[in-house]
Amino acid sequence: MFSLTVRRHFMIAHSLPREAFGPAQGLHGATFVAEVTFRRRALNADAIVLDIGAAGTIIEEVLAGLNYQNLDEHPDFEGKLTTTEALAEYITQQVAARIKDSNDGRELAGVDVTLRENPDAWATYSLDLTA
Numbered sequence: 001m002f003s004l005t006v007r008r009h010f011m012i013a014h015s016l017p018r019e020a021f022g023p024a025q026g027l028h029g030a031t032f033v034a035e036v037t038f039r040r041r042a043l044n045a046d047a048i049v050l051d052i053g054a055a056g057t058i059i060e061e062v063l064a065g066l067n068y069q070n071l072d073e074h075p076d077f078e079g080k081l082t083t084t085e086a087l088a089e090y091i092t093q094q095v096a097a098r099i100k101d102s103n104d105g106r107e108l109a110g111v112d113v114t115l116r117e118n119p120d121a122w123a124t125y126s127l128d129l130t131a
């Protein structure tokens with residue numbers, strides 16, 4: 001299995017209004033590093049998983065809808081907790097939806113998104129695709 005990972009960062013505001021989240025129950029900001037990994041069983045005709053520039057553009061498009069946003073007011077998260085894990089799943093689904101109909105996208109085996117809140121804490125969501 002081959003993989004290509006591209007990373008970008010984004011900043012959000014949100015609250016996690018449940019007792020389990022302690023001080024994060026209130027509105028606060030977070031800066032994430034998003035590492036998006038594209039997996040493929042065999043390289044394409046150009047001997048790559050996916051063009052790095054194209055991968056970066058897709059990620060930037062997805063993150064543009066989140067960057068500097070208060071996720072408590074974002075329509076895609078109405079009634080949902082915006083935990084790191086939930087955001088990783090959301091970004092994975094959005095990236096997969098944008099790439100699925102491209103030539104390389106149809107050959108991908110999966111997409112993984114790791115969100116790093118800091119060097120010591122991160123969460124990952126993996127989506128297997130039918131390649």
